Amino acid sequence: MKKRIFRNFTIIICFALTIGSVMLYLVMSSILLEKEKENLMTTLKTLDYAQGDLLENDAIFKNFLDDEDERLTIIDEQGKVLLDSGVEDAEMMENHLQRDEVKEALRDGFGYDIRFSDTLKENMLYAAYYNESVHQIYRISTPYHGLAAYGYMLVPLLLMTLGVSLLISLWMAKRFSDNSVKPLEEIAAEIAKIxxxxxxxxxxxxxxxxxxxxxxxxxxxxxxxxxxxxxxxxxxxxxxxxxxxxxxxxxxxxxxxxxxxxxxxxxxxxxxxxxxxxxxxxxxxxxxxxxxxxxxxxxxxxxxxMDAQATTFDLGALIQDIVDAQMPLALKDQIQVHTDLAHVEVVAAKRYMQELANNLITNALKYNRANGQVEIELTKEETGIKLIVEDSGIGISEENQARVFERFYRVDEGRDKKVGGSGLGLAIVKHIVHYYEGTLHMHSKLGIGTRITVHLPILAKQIDH
Missing domain, CATH: 1.10.287.130 (Signal transduction histidine kinase, dimerisation/phosphotransfer (DHp) domain)
Known part of the structure; x- marks a missing residue:
């Protein structure tokens, strides 16, 4: 990964340097061209002040040229060449009216063009100036090779600049790749501990x-x-x-x-x-x-x-049937059972509701005392039903209350064996409550009794009688 990041970063840097070099070349070429145009136009404007003697005095005409490679031409409005510093017989030259720099000078006052000269066999820069007072066009040309003419100076400097930039960029690329990969290596080392x-x-x-x-x-x-x-x-x-x-x-x-x-x-x-x-x-x-x-x-x-289908039934009537079925157990120890059961129509698995209520009521009777009390209350709430089973029995200590809903857990092994049962009653109650995503709360004190409250968020409807 580190090598790939370094390689990609290097490619991006080289691409950026190449683009930068090309743009620099274009900008410098443009600046150089504008400078050459400005110099040529300055020469033409100077020539304009001395134009009176140019056609008669060839020496004055040629003194305006800074370089022997430069050519100066005077053209009339019809494109006829009146005088040319590079040709002895200017009248023999072809008409220049269709030359781009000439047409531009006649239209705008100044004109420029770069083209290959068949006479000199090289690229030439042409600058033309139109003098309205004498109705003549002054044109000057000079060889133009752009930045190539300065290659012996620019190439070493450019190569040195690119070399230094590349070395600095490669150093930054390596540092970047190291800094990018190091955190990942550290994270990978920690992941191994998972x-x-x-x-x-x-x-x-x-x-x-x-x-x-x-x-x-x-x-x-x-x-x-x-x-x-x-x-x-x-x-x-x-x-x-x-x-x-x-x-x-x-x-x-x-x-x-x-x-x-x-x-x-x-x-x-x-x-x-x-x-x-x-x-x-x-x-x-x-x-x-x-x-x-x-x-x-x-x-x-x-x-x-779910091994029992949900049906609609009267939960209050179901609990009353369980109470009636358990009355022999209550009468055995003279336990009084008081019920306050609302007639609530619920949608649930009838078998599960029967198991839940039967286990709570059976435990309230089994672990009660002679002449004790059992209170059973069923009410409808906004989100479902609430069932409370309270007894006046032996109660459960605080340390045992957290475990009475575990499977096979018995508070008093001897008493539990005596009254019978599988030891799974309250565990089943807990699982039924969790199945319906309800809540289960126990409040108990030794020697006073136990109250268990169940909230079930099941679909319920009050039945009016």
Missing amino acids: SKRGAALHFKNYDFEELRAITSALTQMKQELETTISRLEQEKLIRTEFFSNASHELKTPLTSIRGYAELLNSGMVKEEQYAQCIARIMIESDHMIELINDILMISRLEGKH
């Missing part, structure tokens, strides 16, 4: 805004990459713990089922105990099926794979 975990990127504060934008983007990319890797590692750890916990949770009912099956197979079970063993196997089978279904639901919710 793949190294925990390695910080250190960029200089470069003068170019574009380079600062690149370094800023790379720093942000490094930070995002570190965050992504941390998140993936965390997710990997969570998955590992999940499969470990799932295996443990499945192992328990399977061990129980196998134990009862072996007991039945041994023939040692009395007839009156046979039905009890079968019932226990059925309970453990249901527990295992419930656990598997909960695991599958969490997996689908995490992957945003």
Whole structure:
């Protein structure tokens, strides 16, 4: 890259020097031509003052010439040559009326032309002046080679100037290429650290805004990459713990089922105990099926794979049905359930809403105390619905509140085993809320109770009764 920048920069410099030289040549040629014209015209004007004796006195005529290569000609208005310093018999010369400098002098008073002379075999500069008082045209000519005549002086000077300019330009080109590539090399060295975990990127504060934008983007990319890797590692750890916990949770009912099956197979079970063993196997089978279904639901919710179609239904009526179904559990411990359920027509997956409400209500009953209270409230908001489930149960400590929504996390392992459940209820609630991009808030105190508030931004409409 450095060589390419240097090469391109050198080409541009050489092109610029060439263009500059050509323009300088044209400007100097123009200045030289104007100077020659001015000198010739000065000679002609001087000649005009002495014109009375010119045609009779050849010596005076020739004294006006500064150079032996110059020619002086007097022409009348019809183009006839009256006198020429280079020709003995001027009357034998052809008519000059169609010469450009003559026509221009007759029209404007002054005329100029540059052309090749067949007589002298070289380029000549012609200057003509029209004297109206005597009706004659005075013309002077001189060899004209432009700057080529000064080549022996200009060429060495020009070559020296170009050489110095080229050396300075090449030095600047090399410095520019080095300064341009060096920041990129430094940035490339830092980029190599991106793949190294925990390695910080250190960029200089470069003068170019574009380079600062690149370094800023790379720093942000490094930070995002570190965050992504941390998140993936965390997710990997969570998955590992999940499969470990799932295996443990499945192992328990399977061990129980196998134990009862072996007991039945041994023939040692009395007839009156046979039905009890079968019932226990059925309970453990249901527990295992419930656990598997909960695991599958969490997996689908995490992957945003909708396995239940959205329908329109009365969410208040659905929650009331869940409360009615759980009344035996409430009556067992004399728990009073109070509901304030608005009839809200929502568009959502009915199965997910049923899982969410059922897990919250079931937990409020299971982890309550005898003669306790459960308050359930459903209201419609501008952006969706709000569901509050509050109990007067055992409560949750602050250190455990942050983890109760984790999969298989149990605050009190002994009590949780006693009341049953897969340990995934609140994890399912959290995933359903996140699926609908809602919010979930818990407020709990030990020995006082727990209140869980859910906001879901789903399409909802108040039903008037």
